[in-house]
Amino acid sequence: xxxxxFAALTKAGIQESLQYRLGTAVTLFSNLxxxxxxYFLWKAIYASSGKDVVRGMTFEDTMIYLILATALFxxxxxxxxxxxxxxxxxxxxxxxxxxxxxxxxxTFWSYSGAHVVQFFxxxxxxxxxxxxxxxxxxHIGVNLLFFVLSTVLALVVNFxxxxxxxxxxxxxxxxxxxxxxxxxxxxxxxxxxIPLAFFPETIRGIVSILPFxxxxxxxxxxxxxxxxxxxxxxxxxxxxxQLCWVVILTIAGNLFFNHAVRKITVNGG
Amino acid sequence: xxKQASNEPAIVMEHVSKNFKVLNRREGLSGSIKDLFSRDYxxxxxxxxxxLTVGRGEIIGYLGPNGAGKSTxxxxxxxxxxxxxxxxxxxxxxxxxxxxxxxxQIGVVFGQRSQLxxxxxxIESFNLLRDIYLVEEKEYKDMLExxxxxxxxxxxxxxxxxxxxxxxxxxxxxLAAFLHNPAIVFLDEPTIGLDVAxxxxxxxxxxGLNAQKKTTVILTTHDMGDVDAxxxxxxxxxxxxxxxxxxxxxxxTFFGSYRTLRMRLDGEDEWTERVIDENxxxxxxxxxxxxxxxxxxxxxxxxxxxxEIIKKIYEG
Numbered sequence: 001x002x003x004x005x006f007a008a009l010t011k012a013g014i015q016e017s018l019q020y021r022l023g024t025a026v027t028l029f030s031n032l033x034x035x036x037x038x039y040f041l042w043k044a045i046y047a048s049s050g051k052d053v054v055r056g057m058t059f060e061d062t063m064i065y066l067i068l069a070t071a072l073f074x075x076x077x078x079x080x081x082x083x084x085x086x087x088x089x090x091x092x093x094x095x096x097x098x099x100x101x102x103x104x105x106x107t108f109w110s111y112s113g114a115h116v117v118q119f120f121x122x123x124x125x126x127x128x129x130x131x132x133x134x135x136x137x138x139h140i141g142v143n144l145l146f147f148v149l150s151t152v153l154a155l156v157v158n159f160x161x162x163x164x165x166x167x168x169x170x171x172x173x174x175x176x177x178x179x180x181x182x183x184x185x186x187x188x189x190x191x192x193x194i195p196l197a198f199f200p201e202t203i204r205g206i207v208s209i210l211p212f213x214x215x216x217x218x219x220x221x222x223x224x225x226x227x228x229x230x231x232x233x234x235x236x237x238x239x240x241x242q243l244c245w246v247v248i249l250t251i252a253g254n255l256f257f258n259h260a261v262r263k264i265t266v267n268g269g
Numbered sequence: 270x271x272k273q274a275s276n277e278p279a280i281v282m283e284h285v286s287k288n289f290k291v292l293n294r295r296e297g298l299s300g301s302i303k304d305l306f307s308r309d310y311x312x313x314x315x316x317x318x319x320x321l322t323v324g325r326g327e328i329i330g331y332l333g334p335n336g337a338g339k340s341t342x343x344x345x346x347x348x349x350x351x352x353x354x355x356x357x358x359x360x361x362x363x364x365x366x367x368x369x370x371x372x373x374q375i376g377v378v379f380g381q382r383s384q385l386x387x388x389x390x391x392i393e394s395f396n397l398l399r400d401i402y403l404v405e406e407k408e409y410k411d412m413l414e415x416x417x418x419x420x421x422x423x424x425x426x427x428x429x430x431x432x433x434x435x436x437x438x439x440x441x442x443x444l445a446a447f448l449h450n451p452a453i454v455f456l457d458e459p460t461i462g463l464d465v466a467x468x469x470x471x472x473x474x475x476x477g478l479n480a481q482k483k484t485t486v487i488l489t490t491h492d493m494g495d496v497d498a499x500x501x502x503x504x505x506x507x508x509x510x511x512x513x514x515x516x517x518x519x520x521x522t523f524f525g526s527y528r529t530l531r532m533r534l535d536g537e538d539e540w541t542e543r544v545i546d547e548n549x550x551x552x553x554x555x556x557x558x559x560x561x562x563x564x565x566x567x568x569x570x571x572x573x574x575x576x577e578i579i580k581k582i583y584e585g
Contacts (some may be wrong), residue, residue, distance in 0.1 A: 002403060004400050004403065005400055005401050005403070007400070008396070008397050008400030008401060009397070009401070011397075012389065012393065012397050015389055015393065016386060016387075016388050016389060019388040019389075020388075090382060091379070091381075092382045094344070094347075094377075094379070095379070095382060095384040097368070098349070098368075098372050098375070098377055099372060100369050100370075100372040100373040100401065100402060101369065101401065102369065
């Protein structure tokens with residue numbers, strides 16, 4: 001493999017993303033509306049509980065977590081399932097399959113540029129604003145470094161989940177239902193919509209070993225230094241778990257895709 | 270590229286077949302529900318026992334009616350599909366066993382789809398393809414120089430692909446396919462939807478690139494103008510079987526006794542056309558017969574066109 005190829009694809013992805021300035025602005029705006037909703041919802045939840053601390057989290061903790069989770073979600077979000085099903089229907093997938101690179105690797109690096117743009121345009125500004133507003137609630141130190149590392153792993157886990165579902169759609173030839181199921185599962189079990197701390201004990205036990213947590217909950221926990229992530233003894237198992245899922249899902253995804261691609265019949269042409 | 274290295278043929282196919290398993294679909298809603306659990310498959314043979322050898326630098330027309338198995342063949346040669354039976358070698362590589370390696374030595378253009386980056390200027394797509402195919406800087410520069418000598422590159426080079434006309438986009442896609450100097454280029458309906466002037470521009474470009482780079486070109490098309498302008502040899506398949514494989518000239522002699530008789534009758538502006546097999550009917554008799562009923566203003570007798578020949582072959 002040649003790094004020049006990856007760099008070229010990343011660069012093109014950045015250039016393409018920057019073409020869609022309006023899209024980014026709309027994303028930021030719709031986020032504001034979503035976050036207002038989150039704010040009032042949790043305000044009501046805390047008010048009705050009559051306590052300041054629920055499951056070890058104050059209202060402020062919850063808001064910081066959910067705002068950053070939303071920003072992270074926008075940064076990591078991919079549309080591989082849609083894009084791939086569209087390119088199967090139009091038959092365009094054959095052009096990507098005929099690039100002198102493995103299709104999965106080609107796809108991953110094609111998306112990388114968009115992630116870089118989203119990181120600087122949505123995640124970083126949100127993070128800075130949260131830091132300023134909360135005045136020291138987020139520790140700024142070596143945790144940022146581990147957060148970046150953890151986010152890269154999260155990106156690969158997320159890519160693999162997307163790719164597995166997209167591959168599944170190669171067989172079913174229908175996308176919508178499967179994709180909705182995937183989105184709901186990821187949103188719920190990864191901690192993006194509800195912090196995992198609020199889950200009942202048994203469910204939390206199951207969720208904590210599933211790969212979805214590795215996408216959003218672990219990077220955020222590391223960034224916010226919760227659950228012992230401020231110590232190496234707490235941090236390393238989290239990164240280790242992400243790494244495990246990276247390895248497992250990459251191998252599984254490769255096997256599954258190689259099997260699927262042999263079966264596909266590219267439409268028309 | 271190992272393009273010039275050997276004298277082997279560019280493509281060798283030996284007794285290649287491809288079967289697809291398709292579910293037998295039933296009618297109606299209840300049928301659709303039953304289909305969910307059905308294991309009632311039938312086998313479709315898209316390509317059956319096709320053998321084909323294509324030499325280096327050849328331009329061949331690969332023709333056949335819709336659904337004849339043309340794209341299935343192309344997909345097998347490019348390595349996207351694995352043949353059910355038979356062997357394929359493309360420039361010394363077994364394509365379906367080594368798709369990535371095979372991709373480096375082929376280029377593709379599908380008239381209906383573009384491999385260019387939609388929102389970026391053409392030059393960015395070229396630069397990207399240069400990096401993806403690991404083209405040396407010097408070869409890349411030479412290739413762009415060659416392109417400049419063949420077409421007017423400047424007006425489109427800095428234009429985003431989404432703002433291009435269909436003709437400009439097709440032209441760009443053909444240039445993109447040749448950029449890494451592949452041994453073989455597949456052109457699937459490259460002139461579809463283009464105006465006459467653009468068609469001839471595209472044909473000249475393909476001839477120019479083929480002459481300069483000795484690239485083997487496999488052309489599938491329904492436009493006989495493309496075939497006349499580009500191909501010395503045509504291969505025709507129908508229902509998965511190869512039914513013709515020979516020179517264009519031979520194609521004409523094969524149907525040499527056919528003539529197209531064109532007549533303009535009195536009171537009509539349009540020409541009336543009739544294809545006549547001279548072994549069966551005499552052209553003069555046909556004219557006499559017509560003359561008894563109508564007054565003929567004008568007569569032309571032409572050699573049968575490629576279009577008519579192909580139609581005859583398709584119809585069996």
